[in-house]
Amino acid sequence: AQKITQTQPGMFVQEKEAVTLDCTYDTSDQSYGLFWYKQPSSGEMIFLIYQGSYDEQNATEGRYSLNFQKARKSANLVISASQLGDSAMYFCAMREIQAGTALIFGKGTTLSVSS
């Protein structure tokens, strides 16, 4: 069974600093996708970044990058140059590449950015 672990309930960072949100995963499947979502207080799920299990390069999307270490089964999210608007809940999620399987989420990390 797949499993996602986020060990940081809360993280605090100052504006313009970088922050790393940790995520480890467990799966017996060789083909899977790893995702990060941002959930502000409004509740909407905002997709940030994706990494496929066979992707050799770490994914990047603007200020977001995913530090993918397959052997360690970790997929940490790095946010560079934090902004006040980055304050939100962040979820790591995984999906095994089979028809019909849903995204399974970690417990989330609350990020607070201060000025």
Add this chain to the structure above:
Amino acid sequence: GAVVSQHPSRVICKSGTSVKIECRSLDFQATTMFWYRQFPKQSLMLMATSNEGSKATYEQGVEKDKFLINHASLTLSTLTVTSAHPEDSSFYICSARQTGSGIYNEQFFGPGTRLTVL
């Protein structure tokens, strides 16, 4: 990107009543839709997976007779919370997968429905 809507966005009901939540994919066809429940400051927990035209598959611990899911068309899935009780108060989020798409960014989320049962 693809848009998923949910209605209502917020509902307050009395204990014992039933509440229906609609999830629509507005600009794409969704073979599969997923329903999640989220309690305050907690993760999204998968409740069930529904495929158009067939019965939903419920996760362990989710009462299928209490949470009725109907995926009648490729653009609409409904979740009915029957005989709601205060412990059913939660944030319900639907998600839709685009027909024929690959792994990347293919599961689109609705804005969620906040249910409060008095």
